[in-house]
Amino acid sequence: MAEKKFEKALEELEGIVKKMEEGNMPLDESLKAFEEGIKLSRFCAERLDEAERKVNILLREDDTLQLRPFEGRDGDDKTPEDIA
């Protein structure tokens, strides 16, 4: 799942940075690590830039599960996106 990847990416990025900071990595390995690190940071940034979400309610219809958009009982409430 993409979301598991995010945490992994962030951890990997952290690992790469720490390893590079230790400073005993050969040059070509360092460059590879750098490239990988930049890729990871871009991936994380993209995931963080997403702003949309879906809120669904799970309903049982004719014994099958169906997802329907959830509209809260108080529709006049501001959605968090509006606040932000």
Place this chain on the structure above:
Amino acid sequence: MEKILTVTQLTQAIKYFLETSFDVIWVTGEISNLRRPASGHVYCTLKDEASQIRAVAFKGTAEKIGFDLEDGMKIICRGRLNVYPARGEYQLIIDTAEPRGLGALQMAFDQLKGRLEEEGLFDPSHKKKIPFLPGKIGIVTSPSGAAIRDILNITGRRFPAVDIIIAPAAVQGTQAPPEICAAIADLNAIGVDVIIVARGGGSLEDLFCFNDERVARSIYASRVPIMSAVGHEIDFTIADFVADLRAPTPSAAAELVVPDRRDLIERTKRLRSRLIHTCDMLLRELKTRLVFVAEGLRDPRGRIADLRMGLDDRYARLTGGMRHILAIRESSFLPIRRILMRLTPVAQVRELRRRSEDMKGELETRVRFFIDTLRDRLQRDMSLLDTLSPLSVLRRGFGIVRLPDGTIVRDVRMLTVNGSVSVKVSSGNFKARVTTISQEHDDGGKEI
């Protein structure tokens, strides 16, 4: 004579009488002499201060009543009377029972908690990790409650891009436990990354469905990690103990289930700049080392530079030496130069110049004297001249008459009538016209 009854006949009569007279009855008392044979039925004695009665809860009932009957426990139970002819005993057959008095729910809670704990349902080793950033969050709760609103608000604020699936379930009352269990199973089936089982605050009884054994087992069985978020911070339910993580409130669950996006952005940025900085440092260091190594390589260009420098050095030494030789040569001319200096005619020239200056002064004095003498004589001659000048004659009243062409009129015959003349007198000139001419020897008839 009275009818003689057999024991069986009497017992049957008693059985009929008792079982029909006490069809369904409610009894309260304290349990004692409790026994649990392998059959699963529970036998005990119900007693109060003065009396006692045998009682039994058959296996099915004993499992259903929600708590374990124990010695010393005070209960209210519903049942019917039963006579057991083989032993000539009567007993109460319990079909439901509830603990009596304050702390009754607490007792049931403690019992269930103890039992599930022993069974390992709360075992930390069984707890699943809550994902760091879930993509889909399942929420088991009432779709109209405050809990769902809080969770939606807070998760939306912290991390907008996480999908949420609400699995609706009653969160109080008898229908709540089966609905909660079904919702958990449904979310497992549909696939989410984490489940929050949530309910806002309420009375102990309101929250009691989260102390239900079925709910506990369904949480335990879930493949998806479950976070419990029931009631207020002080409320602990069985669900909290089984859950993979207990959040004190639904709002707290929302805070725990997604990280704050701004923190993550900050963290990512910081890592990125550390990465760039480190790489930059590394390259710089390598460059320095490279320069070092390159020097060690004795680049031919380096040799040329060396040679060139050597050449420069030699050239400098050469010119320096030359200059030195010249200086030595120069010094050998010094005595001759000194003699020449002594023979120089500068002094005579200076003497001659001084004398010439003196003479020049004398000459100037004499010339000035001569000029002054001349100037005095001129002065004298000028005043003599003045007495002889026509101008002094004019001052005595004479005038000089001239024709327009400037010719002085000495004879009237030079004049014509109506001709114009100019007359100069001592203080100026004036013009006049000739009106009459009389050729006499006397006064010229000049009129104005």
